[in-house]
Amino acid sequence: MRELTYLEAVREAMSQEMRENDDVFILGEDIGVYGGAFGVTRGMIEEFGPERVRNTPISESGIAGAAVGSALTGMRPILELQFSDFITIALDQIVNQAAKLRYMYGGKGKVPMVLRTPSGSGTGAAAQHSQSLEAWVAHIPGLKVVQPSTAYDVKGLLKAAIDDDNPVIFYEHKLLYKTKSEVPVESYSIPLGQADIKREGTDVTIVATAIMVHRALEAAEELEKDGISAEVIDPRTLVPLDEETIVKSVSKTGRAVVVHEAVKRGGYGGEIASMIAESEAFDYMDAPIRRLGGVAAPIPYNPELEKSAVPQVPDIIQAVKDTLNRA
């Protein structure tokens, strides 16, 4: 099968959907001729024209409000925010409008929109352009939250997000844009709320999101050399969360390490850990659940400090060994 980059997979998902469905259009800052901050929409304006690939003013609140409005009229907008950090400006539209309207209209109106936005650190973009704020939106009832980790996943999940009648916050990790994997040419959908076991194992379950999926897999390779068999689970969507897959895995291994890039304090890992502790997996736990997350500090600009602010492969290895009393 041919390989695509994560970035190309996002573009292909959108293009295929726009060819199929005239209601789908994209809007955002500089997404037209410039192709967007990371070049995701490059070439799309040539195919779909400025009506369906709409450049907007620099106003995240305006973009989001326009998207909510058009979704209510029956369109299926995809809006792009250049950096997920800027979601703060759009949050009133997202939290108080998009998330609430379908409920408040008693189901008579709906907001089928997708908010795509790159998140995460590692590019030297400093404190205001490197955050992982997915826990904020995951907290809001009415929003779905997706964090794909591979090119294959991103294409299928984006299709599912576009098809969904609820507002979906779709996080793309900046460092993943250039990663490649096999991606089918045809359009396909990965249901939201279905976790993926990225690697099977027996001794410990590592639940990792986004870029951390890849670090967890790398750690698992290393751990295997020490005879430790790690299972790596990528939830893929935080809301809805595939609890069953996680609980089943932890029941099997008896140990869980939850890893994300977002700051550990108040991070979504706390939600996953609590869910495990409350589940029937509890009786199978043979070690306390470990959480790994970013340090409680702004992401530094210095590249070395930037790295040390978020979990790296050796951190995951160490945490796994700790839970196995093999430190």
Add this chain to the structure above:
Amino acid sequence: MAKEVFMPKLSSTMEVGTLLQWFKEEGESVEIGEPLFEIMTDKINIEVESYEEGTLLKKYYQLDDEIPVNTVIAYIGEESEAVPKDPPVGNDQEGSMEERESSSTTEATETESNVKESQSNKVRATPSARRVARENEISLHSIQGSGPKGRIQEQDVAEMVSQTETKLSTPLAEKIAKDKGINLHNVQGTGSRNKITKADVIGHDTASSDEPERIQLKGLRKAVAAKMLESARSIPHVTLTTDVDMTKAMEMRQALLPIIEEQTGYRLSYTEIIMKTTAHVLGSHPYVNASLIENEIILNKSVHLGLAVAVENGLIVPSIQHAEAKGLAELTVMSKTLGKKARNNQLTPEEMSGSTFTISNLGMYAIDGFTPIINPPETAILGVGRIVRKPVAIDNAMEIRPMMVLSLSFDHRAIDGAPAAAFLTELKECLESPYGLLV
């Protein structure tokens, strides 16, 4: 107001005591001076008497629990008086912060369903370990945890389960194993479906008998080991020996034996004669009856004679206070009763401390001289050999005399050769003409 009963601190080295026995049940009345419980320290087993009177309201610990000193282990008070359900935490007045912290963490892991068990020792175990223990009806108390801070892991329980799993064995194999104290779990069976047969048990027995026996240094053995190492390492020992003609001492013993036996019921032995003589001579050699503590040489006024007693698994030194003031009859009674108490593990801490000079008697063996190790903080120790008839030159003639070797080890930091030699010489002379003691 109910009064606490503490785990006593019986020596400066005692950190924990192991509870061996309760003499009273909860609800029973207790008098002052009545034995309340028995504990084992690193040195001795001892019965602890009650300092209070009233009703034993609450016992917090069970047999074989190791309890830090100064921990509240029980309450005595008025009947129906309320006392805490759990032992008060942080009552170890001398305990370190660390100890306090660990006991309060233990507190936090208590489960209500298990209050009775957990009162004594709460178990740290993972949920999975608990589940497997529950499923297999195994008590977590019987399991040694391999996880951090002794946490019981699932694996630990699984191992215990497999250990308690019944292995196939023939009735004869079982009987032989039981008789020889062999755990069938460790025996590999060669019969049908790996059934353990007689030959397997006997094979295992002979195979394991080639293995050296390994004994953990603990309790008294460990205390003796530490003390001996400390003494040998820190004290510059010098040992002097001399031959003593015991003719007169023997005559004296012959004469006094029936008298003392009639008076006390105990038979006078040479040990007491040597003790008496030593105590007497030490009076004029205060440097030898000294203690060296840090930078001070303490010249003791009284002679408290330590008597090394071999007991099962070690060595104990009961001490006879003011030996210089005691007659042979009293010394005989004391040395016999203390020796017996030492062997029966019944010595009180007072009876085991405070000696200023020790005598170690190996005269019952075919031993002449040896190099005894000083019992610090004392500065000298006397080794007594056997009495053996030997030819000696007396006034240009050869005579057969009952001879005995005395070996004096002394701490050269406190005592020099000349005063030590003078002491030993006078001791020898005194034993050779023991009637001088009467003077």
Add this chain to the structure above:
Amino acid sequence: MKSFDLVVIGGGPGGYAAAIRAAKLGLSVALVEGRELGGTCLNRGCIPSKTLLKHAEVIEQIKESKTYGITVNDFSFSIDAMVNRKNKVVNQLRNGIKGLLRQNKITLFNGYGTVADDKTVTISSVNETQKIQAKNVLLANGSTPFVPELPGLDTISYHTSDTIFDLKEVPSHMVIVGGGAIGLEIACIFNSLDTTVEIVEMADRILPNEDADASDYLASQLEKNGVVIHTNTKITGFRNSDGHIIVDMDKQGKQQTIETDSVLVSVGRTPNLTGIEKLSVQFDGKFVKVDKNMGTSAPGIYAVGDLIGGYQLAHAASDEGIRAINHIVGIATNKEAIIPRCVYTFPEIASVGLSESDAKEAGYAVKVKKVDIAANGKAIASGENRGFMKIIAEEKYGEILGVVMVGSHVTEMISQGTSFMHLEGTVEELENMVFPHPTISESLFETAGAWLGKGIHYS
């Protein structure tokens, strides 16, 4: 040249059992037999004697029928018909073995095999000679009756167990040389056929290798039935005189003679070395020397049965054969076999394990209990209450070291003792087990109870 994983020499219970087991374990097997299948046991030993003993037992029952209130007015027997029936029994069993060999695809060679060190076997029969190659050879040559060199023996006609079962006429008097199991069983047969039997034994008792109580008990029973037993007696010569045979003997220093019309020599058996004369295997006395896996000194060559001495019993040979096969295919046999021993006299004697004196010699603290079966309900009802049971056990653990049984049907009951020994049950378990009532086997339970000092009927 045909080649086989295993070539077995001899089709007796040592050879054919091993051949079948080997075939079942996947080896290609050839069996070489010069005579009839089944060996001595089937053709000239166990089976013929048991057949005729059954005949004798029927005669005994008819003789005793009056005791049971049954009158048999007249009866007679025909030795020809008896021998005929014996031959039928033997034939049936022989065909059974033949069928088993065929079923297990074992190649049968009729002829005498000569084994060479390179494990080639030359088979010569009347018509032809052929050579086959073996990877492993199992020697199960068996044995022949041992005939000692006694003065005058060559001048008279005498029987051995090879010929006695094909007798045409019942002799009126018979001298049996040797009071071992074979001689005694034949004595019982002819005693029932109204032959006057005299047994001559050199040792101080019959069955000198068996439990002394058992042999004494049997001697008294035989004598009660009219068998004359000469112990401590040595044959000094045989003479022909006037159509009779005169046996001269030295009975404890006294010269005696017996006039008889038949002599049976049954003083033991000697290994049959036909076909292995050139083989470089080591010997232990007259027997082939083997290790615990039945391997001889020649690699790949195994020997079992009467050829290697030991118990010289059919079931011992079969067990040895199976051990040899296990070793060839690499199955470990850890435990030493416990071989029961049966003598089918009237009454029967069955024993297993160590005798009291052997057990003491082996260093055990031995405690022995013997319980008579005179008071056993089933035995009394059957008129078979002659005999006893005996348990020889180690005192501390109650390990059962040996069991001796004397009485009717005890050869069927000894396996209970063997089972306990094999499975390492102790006297306690034996006493704990429930035995059916009324049975003669209850006596074993009684013995165990008595051994433990808590017997119900005996103490």
